[in-house]
Amino acid sequence: MLAFLATGLVVGAISGVLGIGGAVLLVPILVLGFGFSQGRAQGTSIGALIPPIGIFAAIHYHRSGLLDVRAALLIALGFVFGALFGAMLVPHIPQAWLKRIFATLLVYVAAQLVFADPTKRVGAVLPGFLAASALWIVYFVRKALGKRPPPPRPRPPPPQPDTEYFI
Numbered sequence: 001m002l003a004f005l006a007t008g009l010v011v012g013a014i015s016g017v018l019g020i021g022g023a024v025l026l027v028p029i030l031v032l033g034f035g036f037s038q039g040r041a042q043g044t045s046i047g048a049l050i051p052p053i054g055i056f057a058a059i060h061y062h063r064s065g066l067l068d069v070r071a072a073l074l075i076a077l078g079f080v081f082g083a084l085f086g087a088m089l090v091p092h093i094p095q096a097w098l099k100r101i102f103a104t105l106l107v108y109v110a111a112q113l114v115f116a117d118p119t120k121r122v123g124a125v126l127p128g129f130l131a132a133s134a135l136w137i138v139y140f141v142r143k144a145l146g147k148r149p150p151p152p153r154p155r156p157p158p159p160q161p162d163t164e165y166f167i
Helices: 002-018 021-034 039-048 052-063 069-092 095-115 128-146
Strands: none
Touching: 002 021, 021 039, 021 095, 039 069, 039 095, 095 128
């Protein structure tokens, strides 16, 4: 319980500072740190982010003159229906593909932020496209070569009641 609260505090602080949707951080934390499935992590993220992030951060941004209320309301309206449609698709998409789609998005966005040149038409989308393409090339090459992560090590058998241990 405390771990979830601490996660919310950290993700909320980073989201407030960077102006990002918390899902970019929260979904990987829930999957890797808490063992959630990709779909469960996405649903939990949406549920967690509905009221808290928007309201207090938006008030502060508005007071600072950094919030376009009209644009935000229109985006929110679109988000309501887009999120509903996306949520209806999730149960029909295999977990492995949800992870791959999410990873592709993260790689694309990261490359765009680091390398994109918004003053050039092609330069505005090319870095993200190249990075995401490279990710998929590596995926398909690894799949073709049969490279798989090593299986988890088997657990040692539990100690027997009559066993003595000397250290």
